[in-house]
Amino acid sequence: MTINPRLYPLLATIGIFIAAYIVCWIQFPYMLSTRVAGNLLTDNAYLGIVAVGMTLVILSGGIDLSVGSVIAFSGVFIAVLLRETGLHPLVVFVLLLGVTTAFGAAMGGVIHVLGMPAFIVTLAGMFLARGASYMLTIDSVPIQHPFYELLKDAYWLMPGKGRLTLIGIVMLLSVAVGAVVAHRTRFGASVFALGGGERTARLMGVRVGATTVGIYAFSGFMAGVSGIVFSIYTGSGYPLATVGTELTAIAAVVIGGTLLTGGAGYVLGTLFGVLTMGLIQTYIVFDGSLSSWWTKIVIGILLLLFILLQRGLVRATAVRA
Amino acid sequence: QTVGFSQIGSESGWRAAETTLTRQQAEERGIDLRFSDAQQRQENQIAAIRSFVAQGVDAILLAPVVATGWDSVLEEAQEAEIPVVLLDRQVDSSEDLYLTAVGSDLVHEGEVAGQWLADTVGDQECRIVELQGTTGSSPAIDRATGFRNAIEGMDNLEIVRSQTGDFTRTGGKEVMESFLQAESGNEICALYAHNDDMALGAIQAITEAGMDPGEDILIVSIDAVPDIFQAMANGDANATVELTPNMAGPAFDALEAYWSDGTEPEKFIQTESTLYTQDDDPMAEYEARKDLGY
Amino acid sequence: MKRSFRRVLPQLLTLAALMALVTLFFPQFLSIDYAGGRLSGPVIDVLKRGAPVALLAVGMTLVIATRGIDLSVGTIMAISGAVAAWALSSGWGAGPAVILAVGAGLVCGLWNGCLVAIVGIQPIVATLILMTSGRGIAQLITEGRILTFDAGPFAWLGSGILLGLPVPVFIWVLTAVGVAALMRRTALGLLVESIGINRSASALAGVNATVLLIAVYMASGLCAALAGIIATADIRGADANNAGLWLELDAILAVVIGGTSLLGGRFSVAASVLGAMIIQTIDTGILLAGFPSEYNLVIKAGLVLMILLIQSPNLVGHWHFLRHSLRRDPDASPRGAKS
Amino acid sequence: MLLSIRNLSKSFPGTLALDDVDFELRAGEVHALLGENGAGKSTLIKCLTGAYRRDSGEIRLEGNPISPASTSEAQELGIGTVYQEVNLLPNLTVAQNLTFGREPRRFGLVDGRAQRKMAQEMLSGYNLDIDVGRDLGAYSVAIQQIVAIARAVALSGKVLILDEPTASLDAAEVRMLFDVVRDLRDQGLGIVFVSHFLDQVFEICDRLTVLRNGRKITTEVVADLDRLTLIEHMLGRELEEATEHEAAQKDPHSRSRPELLRFEGIGRDGVVEPFDMTVHKGEVIGLAGLLGSGRTESAELMFGVRASQGGRTRDADGPVAHGNPREAIQSGFGFAPEDRKTDGIVADLSVRENIILALQAHRGWTRPIPRSEQNRLADEYIAKLDIRTSDAEKAIGDLSGGNQQKVVLARWLAMNPRFLILDEPTRGIDVGAHAEILRLIHEMTGQGMAVLVISSEFDELIAVADRVIVLRDRRHTGELSGSDVTSDAIVREIARDDADPRTQRGAA
Numbered sequence A: 001m002t003i004n005p006r007l008y009p010l011l012a013t014i015g016i017f018i019a020a021y022i023v024c025w026i027q028f029p030y031m032l033s034t035r036v037a038g039n040l041l042t043d044n045a046y047l048g049i050v051a052v053g054m055t056l057v058i059l060s061g062g063i064d065l066s067v068g069s070v071i072a073f074s075g076v077f078i079a080v081l082l083r084e085t086g087l088h089p090l091v092v093f094v095l096l097l098g099v100t101t102a103f104g105a106a107m108g109g110v111i112h113v114l115g116m117p118a119f120i121v122t123l124a125g126m127f128l129a130r131g132a133s134y135m136l137t138i139d140s141v142p143i144q145h146p147f148y149e150l151l152k153d154a155y156w157l158m159p160g161k162g163r164l165t166l167i168g169i170v171m172l173l174s175v176a177v178g179a180v181v182a183h184r185t186r187f188g189a190s191v192f193a194l195g196g197g198e199r200t201a202r203l204m205g206v207r208v209g210a211t212t213v214g215i216y217a218f219s220g221f222m223a224g225v226s227g228i229v230f231s232i233y234t235g236s237g238y239p240l241a242t243v244g245t246e247l248t249a250i251a252a253v254v255i256g257g258t259l260l261t262g263g264a265g266y267v268l269g270t271l272f273g274v275l276t277m278g279l280i281q282t283y284i285v286f287d288g289s290l291s292s293w294w295t296k297i298v299i300g301i302l303l304l305l306f307i308l309l310q311r312g313l314v315r316a317t318a319v320r321a
Numbered sequence B: 001q002t003v004g005f006s007q008i009g010s011e012s013g014w015r016a017a018e019t020t021l022t023r024q025q026a027e028e029r030g031i032d033l034r035f036s037d038a039q040q041r042q043e044n045q046i047a048a049i050r051s052f053v054a055q056g057v058d059a060i061l062l063a064p065v066v067a068t069g070w071d072s073v074l075e076e077a078q079e080a081e082i083p084v085v086l087l088d089r090q091v092d093s094s095e096d097l098y099l100t101a102v103g104s105d106l107v108h109e110g111e112v113a114g115q116w117l118a119d120t121v122g123d124q125e126c127r128i129v130e131l132q133g134t135t136g137s138s139p140a141i142d143r144a145t146g147f148r149n150a151i152e153g154m155d156n157l158e159i160v161r162s163q164t165g166d167f168t169r170t171g172g173k174e175v176m177e178s179f180l181q182a183e184s185g186n187e188i189c190a191l192y193a194h195n196d197d198m199a200l201g202a203i204q205a206i207t208e209a210g211m212d213p214g215e216d217i218l219i220v221s222i223d224a225v226p227d228i229f230q231a232m233a234n235g236d237a238n239a240t241v242e243l244t245p246n247m248a249g250p251a252f253d254a255l256e257a258y259w260s261d262g263t264e265p266e267k268f269i270q271t272e273s274t275l276y277t278q279d280d281d282p283m284a285e286y287e288a289r290k291d292l293g294y
Numbered sequence C: 001m002k003r004s005f006r007r008v009l010p011q012l013l014t015l016a017a018l019m020a021l022v023t024l025f026f027p028q029f030l031s032i033d034y035a036g037g038r039l040s041g042p043v044i045d046v047l048k049r050g051a052p053v054a055l056l057a058v059g060m061t062l063v064i065a066t067r068g069i070d071l072s073v074g075t076i077m078a079i080s081g082a083v084a085a086w087a088l089s090s091g092w093g094a095g096p097a098v099i100l101a102v103g104a105g106l107v108c109g110l111w112n113g114c115l116v117a118i119v120g121i122q123p124i125v126a127t128l129i130l131m132t133s134g135r136g137i138a139q140l141i142t143e144g145r146i147l148t149f150d151a152g153p154f155a156w157l158g159s160g161i162l163l164g165l166p167v168p169v170f171i172w173v174l175t176a177v178g179v180a181a182l183m184r185r186t187a188l189g190l191l192v193e194s195i196g197i198n199r200s201a202s203a204l205a206g207v208n209a210t211v212l213l214i215a216v217y218m219a220s221g222l223c224a225a226l227a228g229i230i231a232t233a234d235i236r237g238a239d240a241n242n243a244g245l246w247l248e249l250d251a252i253l254a255v256v257i258g259g260t261s262l263l264g265g266r267f268s269v270a271a272s273v274l275g276a277m278i279i280q281t282i283d284t285g286i287l288l289a290g291f292p293s294e295y296n297l298v299i300k301a302g303l304v305l306m307i308l309l310i311q312s313p314n315l316v317g318h319w320h321f322l323r324h325s326l327r328r329d330p331d332a333s334p335r336g337a338k339s
Numbered sequence D: 001m002l003l004s005i006r007n008l009s010k011s012f013p014g015t016l017a018l019d020d021v022d023f024e025l026r027a028g029e030v031h032a033l034l035g036e037n038g039a040g041k042s043t044l045i046k047c048l049t050g051a052y053r054r055d056s057g058e059i060r061l062e063g064n065p066i067s068p069a070s071t072s073e074a075q076e077l078g079i080g081t082v083y084q085e086v087n088l089l090p091n092l093t094v095a096q097n098l099t100f101g102r103e104p105r106r107f108g109l110v111d112g113r114a115q116r117k118m119a120q121e122m123l124s125g126y127n128l129d130i131d132v133g134r135d136l137g138a139y140s141v142a143i144q145q146i147v148a149i150a151r152a153v154a155l156s157g158k159v160l161i162l163d164e165p166t167a168s169l170d171a172a173e174v175r176m177l178f179d180v181v182r183d184l185r186d187q188g189l190g191i192v193f194v195s196h197f198l199d200q201v202f203e204i205c206d207r208l209t210v211l212r213n214g215r216k217i218t219t220e221v222v223a224d225l226d227r228l229t230l231i232e233h234m235l236g237r238e239l240e241e242a243t244e245h246e247a248a249q250k251d252p253h254s255r256s257r258p259e260l261l262r263f264e265g266i267g268r269d270g271v272v273e274p275f276d277m278t279v280h281k282g283e284v285i286g287l288a289g290l291l292g293s294g295r296t297e298s299a300e301l302m303f304g305v306r307a308s309q310g311g312r313t314r315d316a317d318g319p320v321a322h323g324n325p326r327e328a329i330q331s332g333f334g335f336a337p338e339d340r341k342t343d344g345i346v347a348d349l350s351v352r353e354n355i356i357l358a359l360q361a362h363r364g365w366t367r368p369i370p371r372s373e374q375n376r377l378a379d380e381y382i383a384k385l386d387i388r389t390s391d392a393e394k395a396i397g398d399l400s401g402g403n404q405q406k407v408v409l410a411r412w413l414a415m416n417p418r419f420l421i422l423d424e425p426t427r428g429i430d431v432g433a434h435a436e437i438l439r440l441i442h443e444m445t446g447q448g449m450a451v452l453v454i455s456s457e458f459d460e461l462i463a464v465a466d467r468v469i470v471l472r473d474r475r476h477t478g479e480l481s482g483s484d485v486t487s488d489a490i491v492r493e494i495a496r497d498d499a500d501p502r503t504q505r506g507a508a
């Protein structure tokens, strides 16, 4: 049974992640505890969710720079609404997801109708969402609601005191949903087709407009979910939160083996991309000796190392095949 | 003892100094300091604290990037019986979730600055421009509030323009230039900057516009970084309110007491917000600070 | 000449409209004073304040023409500024400091170019690496503080006056004119465009795509270094933490407002520089108009969207189509019967 | 009447591509759509399938006016199309491409296994043994073409449109395709067939419509028409019969001419076995072989697109470097690649810029070709190759397929190389231009240039080549020269091996 070459980047990602984990474990035996594993899921939940949306966008050959701001907006929106009105959080969630999905859809619409590059439209979207959260409040607003306490404390204590939290599970679910949407639906096929080339996709019968709107709506929806998760994670809304998260998400997607030019990749790879980013973070914290500037440099070096390894591995297997 | 320190980032010279001093203090006391730089992001700080908890450190120092959103991670630390000390900024979580907080009162800083200005101008008319910190950050909000508290009710003092300079020199300079255009310079009587860096940028803008900072326009700011003392020595700046970067000293003192016999310190160890003016021998202050890693 | 004028006409019109709008909120916007051998006024401010983004946009235009993108320019500004300040504070003169800073920018560009052209990493990711780690390098040089130096001739580059105008204006104008001339008076422009549109076909036609790509990223690094020098000289100190922070986005925005496609190909340096001025006019206009700062972003986003909307080629097409179909009988409209 | 088009017009900026065209297609007929490059054939098809928005006119399918706004609507109406440039997605698997838009689903989700099965069934009639789970991009242009045909056939409930489907197919594939087409015709489909190979038109088509300069010239029954009249309709003038597809004066002794280049041991594992080739001044060498036999790869090795493992190349003065395309160009080589869309044209640049590109790259960026010289070159080749464009500043991407091909040729002719490799040079080129290009090749060789021509058209090779090298299974296996160069001989040479080479086709 030969392995399909399109799987190579995914396998390389998973392989390198496991190898990296082993290296960390040798250096800090405690890394293998369920606590660290649980933390890895929980701490990166919001990133994983938003990266799933980003994966679809990138698969279609686009990019969504607005997600970081949308997460911040979501937190502020929830916090302010809960503070100002007596609405139940679930109602607020529904409202929020409506808003972010519509926001994404609107960006998709602008991209399609005006034929403008996604980079710029979503950049404007990024300004807009961040600006909108400023207009809601410039303060950081705590969320105090019994339902939120419930959500925060929803976890399953794994053996070894590690916590598998609700939001970690939400992330895993999102990855599963994203994978099904991308790889098992006609919409997903259209996304890949767009990534292969818009003109060709059009000639093959893809409804380019509807698909584009759908993609960015999906990304907006995921950013909304991520915002909810983030608000549970921090228990507050803060307009300055998650600055630059879009770039982290893009990096995670690319590390996960998805081509930035679109048309090739796996949602599952994104999960490992996110976990890898988290692993790098954890490793640096465990080490604890790096100064602020070395932290930045080392993150960059590890990122580069990872990408080079991945490329090398893919190339080596491709040649042998 | 091992102590984890979750620092916000390295966005300003002041913070770099705080990091340096914390390391120094730890070294002097033989404490093994695990340092983590969060690059201005709360999510990184939360993740770092959880990693510290997972590693089982003996205490955690936290310089929170924002006041809200720490409840669950502090609870987690508490469950693991790891004391947490907050540095230089407050959180709005319940007090029993942390051991103590070391810091200054940001609102108070603004009040000191405002009070100085009010005292200085007396009952002259004074049109004030304000350089705010990063929109939405707690120092920006609190220092604005404090200043307004101090000048409240004084009809001769009026804040005519207020814009964010993002706590940076470039921002301070650029915004000050536009203030000078918009208010045609000589009508501005004083500048209140949320930090010294912006004030230093603004001083350049004022000089380049052909005016004399410190004379034509009074300048008061907060932080007391070395460079502002130099400006004060030159007569370019008038006053600054100190925010000491040595938060770790008192924090370690409290921790050591707690470790040795479980003494619970007070919930808030306030550092002083000393006001420095041109009369306080700024050059000496400059010399004293310039090697602290600002 | 006429052709290139027509190329930048939309940008010129946008800029004019924007200035009119700002004047509405701030009537003295167009007033210029002459005092003490220098011109001053909001417009001069725009010209001067726009220098970093204009410089970045010049380099970014070339990179985008090759279908790339350079996210690291803001960081390169910080690095070159730190290098210059370090050189100055360790006693070197202004000349060596400038040379070292420019050299640092070129090295950064070389690094990016090699990752993109030789290793084959996608530009966004390749430059993202330098974007994150480069700021660390800059901080390493300044040790995280604002590295100040004795002003002297170096500061002249940031806030000096030449012929009544701020020196940065001359730097960006000369750079833009120089790069545009280099591109159009030689065959470089054509070759850069051709690798941006179809790298494999160009390589088969004998275009040295690898070397050109590296050169383009180095040019971007050079422009970023100049911007970094101006920013550093302006505040007489290197602020490794904040110099150029997020300016790469403004530079990309400027290029796009200038009508160069992010998909590579045809480019216009002049239009990009006008784009930078448009952005600076927005920024300065917001400051002058005196809105509370929490509205800054929303206003900027709104204006940018509007500008892009007006310039969108598709919109022009839609207009034509609307006018056509309104004039003709409804049966002929393309969404006729679908039996 | 199955399909009828009335008064269809379509204009692009600067071009009236279709001017009041009428066209009728009956059920159960194969209808050829003919015309020179740029006559408007592809545009007509794209207007019909909703890929372009027509300016005016009416289209009726089975009497009902239709107006597909997108190709998917056309597909739903039962119109299946193969566009001129293979328009499938290389990043999707063969199966995904084949079933796109009609994926079999279970519980609302795409069922991968059923999808592959469906794809295999769709391909079953085409004698193609490939792994439908692999990415389409891993396969050669020809295989992609067949996949595109299979997809279009499956989609065509009523009408099948084939825009130059045979351009990169060899004789066996063409025969197979025609079997499929006849079968569909007998089932009552209407089939539109665009081709520049008149033999194929005469073989399979019932009626034909000729377009010229965007106007409909005539519709005729094929049986009533002779070749010359047809060409006259297409060109609007007579073609000097002498040049068309007639064997040129072959030089059986081309090998005794002075040696120009000697390739020794050029090859690469898994690509082409090491081969030797001696090229003489002024000679035309043909490369013949089945699809995937390694012709393109041989050319790529010689031009340095792929690096050769070992081997060396010499000319009279010593070693010749061709390790990469730039070195090869410095050494006086030229190469017009097979896939003009991805390797040939630089779509957004103008015709002029595309023509001078290689020359400019060769001169280096510091020595720009003066604008007047550029214009002169562009005008010269536009006239010489009869490139149909409104002017030299039009973007090449807006030219018709055949005209793009001519521009790519012009790019290399302008270089005046000593050794020019042409991979399928006449792909998609009309009869008139075809003859013109063959004549040009002769003219150039007359001046001492050596040319290597790769072609799937044996007739073309016979017409132009002094000797023909035959490839089989990525090996240079034989050579024919002088009067031995005949269609039969080539076929015999290709088939010499007892094993059926066709079974080995597919992905390497």
Ligand SMILES: Nc1ncnc2c1ncn2[C@@H]1O[C@H](COP(=O)(O)OP(=O)(O)OP(=O)(O)O)[C@@H](O)[C@H]1O
Pocket: D012, D013, D015, D016, D017, D035, D036, D037, D038, D039, D040, D041, D042, D043, D044, D084, D388, D389, D397, D398, D399, D400, D401, D402, D403, D428, D430
């Ligand atoms: N997108 C476009 N923009 C501008 N002009 C175009 C465009 N597409 C086609 N044309 C012009 O329309 C005319 C008809 O082109 P078309 O592709 O239909 O020719 P064709 O008959 O298919 O030729 P060929 O045999 O070479 O494929 C040509 O002159 C071409 O330059």
Ligand SMILES: Nc1ncnc2c1ncn2[C@@H]1O[C@H](COP(=O)(O)OP(=O)(O)OP(=O)(O)O)[C@@H](O)[C@H]1O
Pocket: D138, D139, D140, D141, D142, D168, D270, D271, D289, D290, D291, D292, D293, D294, D295, D296, D297, D298, D338, D456, D506, D507, D508
């Ligand atoms: N290493 C490889 N991996 C994957 N596919 C390959 C590889 N080598 C060759 N191929 C595919 O097989 C095809 C081999 O056919 P090639 O194009 O060389 O044959 P040809 O004789 O020139 O036929 P054609 O008329 O199609 O050009 C290539 O086009 C390519 O798509």
Ligand SMILES: [Mg+2]
Pocket: D041, D042, D043, D084, D163, D400, D401, D402
């Ligand atoms: Mg055609």
Ligand SMILES: [Mg+2]
Pocket: D295, D296, D297, D338, D423
């Ligand atoms: Mg071939």
